[in-house]
Each structure stands twice: as C-alpha cells, then as structure tokens.
Amino acid sequence: MWVSRRTDYATRAILVLALEEGRPMKLEELARRTAVPQSVLEQVMPTMRTAGIVRSDRGPSGGYRLNKKPEEITLERVVRLFQGQLAPISCVTRHNPEPCALSVGCTMRSVWEEVRDATISLLAGVTFADLAGRSDGAWREPALLAIAPAPAAREPAEVAAAG
Amino acid sequence: MWVSRRTDYATRAILVLALEEGRPMKLEELARRTAVPQSVLEQVMPTMRTAGIVRSDRGPSGGYRLNKKPEEITLERVVRLFQGQLAPISCVTRHNPEPCALSVGCTMRSVWEEVRDATISLLAGVTFADLAGRSDGAWREPALLAIAPAPAAREPAEVAAAG
C-alpha cells in the first residue's frame, strides 16, 4: 500500500521535465525543483534513462529531457520501474506468481487480484500530460520549494502489531 | 503497493473462522489451517481481539471465534489494523497528512489520493461473508495445506534502482 521514496522522486522529476518540455535540465536544477537530494537523483535518473523514459546529454549545455511525449508516459510505467510488482501479495503477481501455500482455493487471492487490477488500471490511465495539465503554475515557483521536509512518521493505525 | 505478511495472515485467519462460524478454534489449529507460524499468530490474534473483531476464551474448550457476523467485518477493517495508513505516500493520508515539501500545487498528490480511495473503497466493499461464499470447500481440506511455503523473493521489476 505504500510507494517508495524513489518512486515518488521519479514521478516528480518526470512531471517537472514534462512541464519544461524540450529544454534539457541539469541534474542540479532538477534536484532543486523537485526537492530531491541530488545524490538520490543521480541514481534515479539513469534508471529511467535505461528504461527509455528520459534521455540525457553530457557536457555543458547537457542535461535531461523526456524521451517520449508526456502523453505517452503513464504513471504505471514509472511506478513499475521503481516499485517492482504492483500486486499486494506475492501469490498474485501477474507474471510468475509465487506458488501459494494454500494454492488450491486460496480465496483471498481473488481479492488481492482485484486490488492489483484496480491499482494498475488507475495508474495506467494517467499520463504525464494529464498531470502537467493539472499542475498549472504552482510548480514553477522555486520559492515554494523552500519548505523543510518533515521527518516521516509512518505508524500503524490503531494498535501496534509488532513488539 | 504491498501488504505485509501479518496482514495476509490476519485475513486468512478471519476467513477460516468465518467458515467455521460459531465453533471456537484453538490457536494451534488455526495456525495449521492457515499455514501461519503459530508464534506469529500469537501476536496477530490478540491485536484483532483488542480491535473487537474476534473474541477469545481461555482454558480447555477455549479458542477464538468471530466477535461479529462475517458480513459485518470488512476487509478494509482488517487490513487497516495491520497495515496502518493505506495512502501510497505520506502526504495524502486521510488523517493528519504530513506536510508536503511541495505543499502548494503538489500535483502528484491528487493521483495518490485517487489510488488511495480506489483501494479503500474496494477493500471496504468486501466482507468476510463474501469471501466465505467464494471459498466453497477447498479450504476445509487440511491436506491441501501441506505444500511447503516458498521463500519470498520480492525484487523490482526491471532494473535495480538501488546499488
């Protein structure tokens, strides 16, 4: 039910690039605009380059650009890249699901499959052109990025299940 | 995008109890029927008891029973209990979301909210009466549980994002 930080970072980066369509953006600027540590983007961006989502040019006047049109990049694509399998549990991944300890008649399976499919179809239906459209300006203000990131507190809802 | 093992275990346990409606089931039997390590169920079941989902009786002839009718227990309830916040990212939890580093105009936020809501409404729409209905027999065969559980391998899909 949770998306890793790198996934979050990646989507932000693509969104910024989509808004800046065309102009190559340096890692340093991209990091600033997305409020992501540059050292992490150093890892994230090459992964997306390998996947064909962005292209990069080295040297002065280099930087990152989208390698496709924003409307061709779905959120699912990006999430998948960093998140791995989208299934909520290992016995219902779409490709080679792990054999279930309760293989025959594992009833829960069908529900997890539904959750998976709902998530996937939602993510697959959103492109970065859509997102850029929703964005409208606010992102372009570097001043807004000055807010300090709060430390993440991620506690279970009601009772601690673990000791 | 992933559900913890304990969440999985908990749902299995409730399902088995729903199928056995009425009869109290000992931890040991429950563990066997769900293929869950007993020592883990020792943690999971009391949590569900505290939450009012099951009741327990000690002593000989004791064990666990559902504390509500299966149709009153939604999957969301159980998942929430162990999974904590269902939002895919910390700035979009329904209750006190963490302030976003890009608070104003954080475009991604709306999508994560959609993912969250889709997941929640799906989980909230499924009760354990439904699940028990889907189950139909297969679960009742202890023989089917003999299959050894495979070690979980949970790797990113395409390119390793981390070193």
Next chain:
DNA sequence: CGTATTGTTGACAAAAACTGTCAGACAACT
C-alpha cells in the same frame, strides 16, 4: 485446591529493505 490447558504479553534477534552519500569513472563540448 491443584493441575492441565489455553490465550497474553513483551523482549528480542536475524534478515531485509530503504535512504541517502560519496568517490571515481566516463563522456561531451569548448
């Protein structure tokens, strides 16, 4: 009462995942 049976609790260890940092290699442009 006492004993066997069963759930309860908290501490704990090992493993895995996540996050962020860094240094040095490599490529392209001037």
Next chain:
DNA sequence: AGTTGTCTGACAGTTTTTGTCAACAATACG
C-alpha cells in the same frame, strides 16, 4: 587539455519486517 556534467558501484545508517521464545494469566475440571 580542461570544464562541465552524467554514470556506476560501494557503502553506512536507519527503519521495517519477520519470526521466536519464555514467562505469565485465566479458565475448566477433577
């Protein structure tokens, strides 16, 4: 050649997850 910028892998600290265990509390039954 030098400068700018990307690429890669190793790495350390932290947090989460997973499972185990032992001591404890309550109930049933003789």
